[in-house]
Amino acid sequence: MAFKLTPYEIPGLLIVEGQCFPDERGFFMESYKAKDLPGTPIPPLVQDNLSRSKKGVIRGLHYQRKPSPIGKLVRCLRGRIFDVAVDIRKGSPTYAKWASIELTDEGNRMFWIPVGFAHGFQTLSDEADVMYKQNGYWAPADDCGIVWNDPDIAVKWPLPDALVSPKDGKLPALAATDSTFVWKAPAN
Numbered sequence: 602m603a604f605k606l607t608p609y610e611i612p613g614l615l616i617v618e619g620q621c622f623p624d625e626r627g628f629f630m631e632s633y634k635a636k637d638l639p640g641t642p643i644p645p646l647v648q649d650n651l652s653r654s655k656k657g658v659i660r661g662l663h664y665q666r667k668p669s670p671i672g673k674l675v676r677c678l679r680g681r682i683f684d685v686a687v688d689i690r691k692g693s694p695t696y697a698k699w700a701s702i703e704l705t706d707e708g709n710r711m712f713w714i715p716v717g718f719a720h721g722f723q724t725l726s727d728e729a730d731v732m733y734k735q736n737g738y739w740a741p742a743d744d745c746g747i748v749w750n751d752p753d754i755a756v757k758w759p760l761p762d763a764l765v766s767p768k769d770g771k772l773p774a775l776a777a778t779d780s781t782f783v784w785k786a787p788a789n
Contacts (some may be wrong), residue, residue, distance in 0.1 A: 603619075604634070609702065609712075611700045614700055614713065614718070617713055625698065635645040642715065644736040646735060647735065647737060648738050649734055650732065653731075656704055656760070657763055658765070659759045659763045662687055662751075664689065664718065665740055666743045666779070666781050667781045670782070674712070675720070675731065675733040676732050677730070677731055679704045680724065680728055681760050682705075683722060683725055685699055685720065685722060685756055686714045686720055687721075687775075689718060691784065692784040716782070726777070746777060748769070748774055749772075
C-alpha cells in the first residue's frame with residue numbers, strides 16, 4: 602500500500618496520503634511504512650512526538666536551527682487542526698509566506714514540513730491529538746521559534762481566542778531571528 606505524495610502550495614511541502622479501508626467494524630490503514638518512502642524527499646524518520654491540545658490552542662511556530670535542523674511528518678490522530686508551515690529559508694521566493702492545511706482523524710492524510718520551515722497548528726475541535734515524526738532528535742540548544750502572531754507573516758488563524766504557552770508567546774518575530782536556512786534554487 603504505497604503512499605501518494607502531492608506537492609503543496611510552497612515548494613518542499615507535501616501532502617502524504619495512504620489508503621484507508623473502512624468497514625462496519627471501523628477501519629484499517631498502514632499509518633507509516635518506511636520502505637515506501639526511499640527515493641522521495643522525505644528522509645528517514647527517527648523520533649515520534651505526541652501532543653494533546655484543547656480547542657483554540659496554538660502550538661508554534663517552531664523549528665530547530667542548524668546544526669540540528671528537523672523536518673516533520675504531521676498527522677492528527679484525534680480531532681481537527683489547522684496546520685501551518687512558514688518558509689524561513691533566506692533568499693526563497695516564498696520567504697515568510699505560509700501555507701495551511703486542515704488535518705483530521707479521518708482518512709490517512711499527513712503533512713510533510715521539511716527543514717527550513719517553521720511549524721505550528723491551532724486546534725479546531727474540542728481536543729486534538731497530534732503526532733509528528735521527525736528526521737532528527739530534539740536538541741534543546743537549537744530549539745527556536747517565531748511568535749504565532751508575527752504581523753509580517755500574518756497567519757490567518759481560524760479561531761480568534763488563541764491560547765498559547767508563555768514560552769510561545771515570548772518568541773521573537775521572524776525579522777528578529779537568526780535563521781541559518783538558505784534557499785537553493787533547484788538544479789535544471
